[in-house]
Each structure stands twice: as structure tokens, then as C-alpha cells.
Amino acid sequence: MSTDAHAPARPQSSRVARKLKAYVALTKPRIIELLLVSTLPTMIYAQRGFPSIGLIAATLIGGAFAAGSAGAFNCYIDRDIDRLMRRTVNRPLVTGEVTPREALAFAWILGIASLAILWFGANPLSSVLGAGAIFFYVVIYTLVLKRRTAQNIVWGGAAGCFPVLIAWAAVTGTVSWPAVVLFMVIFLWTPPHYWPLSMRYGEDYRNAHVPMLGAVAGAKVVSVQVVLYAWAMVICSLLLVPLGHAGWVYTLAAVAVGGWFLWESHALYSRAQREEIEDKKAMKVFHGSISYLTILFLALAIDPFVGLPLVR
Numbered sequence: 001m002s003t004d005a006h007a008p009a010r011p012q013s014s015r016v017a018r019k020l021k022a023y024v025a026l027t028k029p030r031i032i033e034l035l036l037v038s039t040l041p042t043m044i045y046a047q048r049g050f051p052s053i054g055l056i057a058a059t060l061i062g063g064a065f066a067a068g069s070a071g072a073f074n075c076y077i078d079r080d081i082d083r084l085m086r087r088t089v090n091r092p093l094v095t096g097e098v099t100p101r102e103a104l105a106f107a108w109i110l111g112i113a114s115l116a117i118l119w120f121g122a123n124p125l126s127s128v129l130g131a132g133a134i135f136f137y138v139v140i141y142t143l144v145l146k147r148r149t150a151q152n153i154v155w156g157g158a159a160g161c162f163p164v165l166i167a168w169a170a171v172t173g174t175v176s177w178p179a180v181v182l183f184m185v186i187f188l189w190t191p192p193h194y195w196p197l198s199m200r201y202g203e204d205y206r207n208a209h210v211p212m213l214g215a216v217a218g219a220k221v222v223s224v225q226v227v228l229y230a231w232a233m234v235i236c237s238l239l240l241v242p243l244g245h246a247g248w249v250y251t252l253a254a255v256a257v258g259g260w261f262l263w264e265s266h267a268l269y270s271r272a273q274r275e276e277i278e279d280k281k282a283m284k285v286f287h288g289s290i291s292y293l294t295i296l297f298l299a300l301a302i303d304p305f306v307g308l309p310l311v312r
Contacts, residue, residue, distance in 0.1 A: 012077075022097035023106060024057060025069030026075050032051065035067050035163045036060060037294055041301035042167035045244075048304045051171055057168040058121020063163050065114030066130040068285075070137040072107035076100060077142050086203035122170035129169055133162035150213040157190030178244030182234065186293070188233035192226040192265060193289035196282040219282075223272035224267075226285065230265040234258035237296065245309035246300075251297030261292045 039060060043051050050056075075082070075093055079100065082088035092098040097108075111134055119127035141156025161183045171295035191213075196206060198214030199222060205215035214222050237254045240246040246254075268285050 009147055012174050018097060018218045022092035022095075025092050026072040026098060026103055026106060027110070028071035028074070029068075031071060031160075032064050032067045034054060034290065034293070035160060038063060038182070038186065038297050039063050039163045039167045041297040042164045042179070043171050044301045045178070045304055046168045046171040050160060052103055055122060058117055059126065059167055062114045062117035062126070063166055065110050065117065066166075067110035067163075069107050069114055070134045071135070072103055072110060076103045076107060077138070078146075079149075081208035081210060082210040086202070087201050087204055111231040118166065118170070122166075123173055125167045125169040125173060125175070129162055129166045129175075133159050133166070136162070147210055149164045150211045150216055151210065152210075153194045154191055154194060157194065158187055160190060161186040178240060181239045181243055185233055185296070188229050189289060189293060191229045192233070192261075193286060193293075195222050195226055196268070196284075196286040196289075199282040200286070214282075219272040219275075221271040227262075227265045227269050230262055234262060241309075242311045245311065247303045247307045248307050249306045250296075250303040251310060253295060257292050257295045261288055264288045 001049060009035050010080035040056065043059060057161055075091055078088075079091075079093040082091050082094050088094065093100060095096055099293075114134075115127045115130055118130045137156065137159035141152065141159060145156045164182040164186065168182075169175055195212075198212035199219065202212075205212045205283045213225065222275040235253070237258060240249070240254070241251055264285050269280065
């Protein structure tokens with residue numbers, strides 16, 4: 001008797017769990033995690049210490065909601081090509097776990113909530129920058145650039161740079177040179193991060209007629225671009241010493257992890273020139289780029305607590 005009474009609850013709870021999981025998947029949580037890696041360290045560096053818990057919470061939640069909104073809009077717009085690619089064929093709009101109408105409503109609700117949280121929990125400037133991040137990813141990247149140019153990720157990737165501006169603005173109420181330097185580091189980091197991935201899934205992008213550089217250009221061309229952007233990124237990261245009063249912790253980390261990533265980028269280039277490139281080797285640079293960014297921003301968070309700026 002007791003077992004029968006509870007039997008119908010299990011399928012219902014299972015459906016609810018699947019629905020919630022589908023909504024979470026729409027936000028592209030892995031991208032959110034990567035964006036949040038840069039947010040808190042930037043806030044700590046801007047404050048030269050720990051900001052208030054309330055400000056940290058508002059900025060992280062508001063930023064996560066903004067990124068999630070942009071991801072949901074992207075899934076809604078790209079549902080046609082997601083059906084054609086192996087890496088995206090299990091997204092909720094393709095499987096039918098979420099309807100297009102539900103996804104669009106969810107994206108709008110999440111976006112509006114994010115801007116309200118940033119406006120009232122941080123300040124109006126951070127909210128405006130949050131709106132800019134959503135606009136850049138949804139309109140500039142997804143609607144305008146993604147299906148039209150092999151340089152799509154270069155300019156569209158700027159949306160992923162906004163978290164450092166939002167974080168800096170949340171703490172200081174302004175956007176100053178250190179924030180601009182960090183913005184440019186992530187801007188220059190995006191191509192060598194994403195292009196090896198597009199090499200790995202080149203067939204997917206070609207089937208969907210999306211001109212990602214890694215899919216439409218040869219490995220020799222892509223590897224040259226990866227090296228050039230990697231050098232520009234590392235040089236830019238060191239500008240935080242004269243322009244942002246960075247200390248020895250950040251400086252040593254920027255030199256060490258930057259040198260390691262340059263080594264991996266040149267190794268990719270050498271293999272590509274010898275036509276020995278493999279998907280696994282390309283993905284090593286992709287995963288290495290995540291480690292680079294994580295270590296760099298961890299050093300950024302530690303830097304204010306250890307020693308003095310190298311340049312005053």
C-alpha cells in the first residue's frame with residue numbers, strides 16, 4: 001500500500017530533474033565556470049584586498065546569470081546547426097527536453113535578473129557592462145559573425161572579456177587601465193584557446209557550414225595564428241606591471257606560465273609544419289590555455305597580499 005502511494009512520485013520527480021538539468025545545460029555551465037575564474041581575482045586585485053561578501057555575491061551571481069542568459073540565447077539561435085554537430089547534438093533544444101519558446105523565455109528572464117542584480121547589488125556601470133556582454137555574445141558573435149567569417153571567435157570572443165570589466169567596475173565604479181589590460185589578455189587568449197578546439201571538431205563545423213578558422217584553414221595556418229596571439233597575450237599580460245602596479249607574485253607567474261604556454265604553442269606550430277598534427281596534440285593546447293588563465297588569475301588574486309608593486 002505504501003509502495004503504491006509513492007510510485008507515481010518517482011517518474012514525476014525524474015521529469016522535473018531532467019527539466020532542471022536541461023535548463024542548466026542551456027546556460028553552458030562550463031563557460032560560466034571559466035568566466036568566473038577571472039571575476040573574483042579581478043575584484044580582489046581592484047580592492048587590494050577582499051571586497052564585502054555582499055558585493056562579491058552580487059557580482060558573481062549577476063555575472064553568472066548574464067553569461068547563462070547569453071548561452072541560452074545562443075542555444076536558441078543555433079538550434080538548427082546544433083543538430084548537425086556531434087559535440088552539440090545532445091543540447092536540450094536538439095533533444096526536445098526544452099522547447100524553443102521555453103528556452104527564449106528562460107534566456108530573457110535570466111538576462112533581466114542578471115542586470116537587476118548587478119544594478120542594485122553592485123552599481124549601474126557593472127549592470128551596463130553586463131548588458132554589453134550579453135549583446136556582444138548574442139548579436140555580434142552569434143547573429144552577425146559566427147556564420148559569416150573565420151574571424152568570428154576573435155571579435156565575438158570579446159564577450160568573454162567583459163567579466164573583468166564588470167568585476168573592476170563593481171569594486172571601483174570605474175573602468176581603468178588595469179581592467180583594460182586584463183580585458184586585452186582574455187581577448188588575445190581566446191583565439192589560441194578556441195582554434196585548437198575547432199581543429200578537433202573541424203568536420204562538425206564544416207557539416208554545419210560554420211567557418212571556424214580551425215575548420216576551414218589548414219593546421220599550418222592555424223598554428224601560425226595560435227603562436228602570434230599567444231605572444232601578444234603574454235606581452236600584454238606583463239603590461240599590468242607598469243600600468244596596474246602588479247607585484248612579484250603576478251609578474252613571476254605571468255612570465256613562467258606564459259613561457260610554458262608559448263612553448264606548447266610553438267610545439268603545435270612545429271608539428272603542424274611537419275604535417276604531424278593530431279587532434280590530441282591540438283587539444284593539449286586547448287586544455288593548456290585553461291590552465292594558463294587559471295594560474296594567471298590565481299596569481300592576480302594573491303599578488304596584493306604579498307610584497308609591494310614592482311613599479312610605483
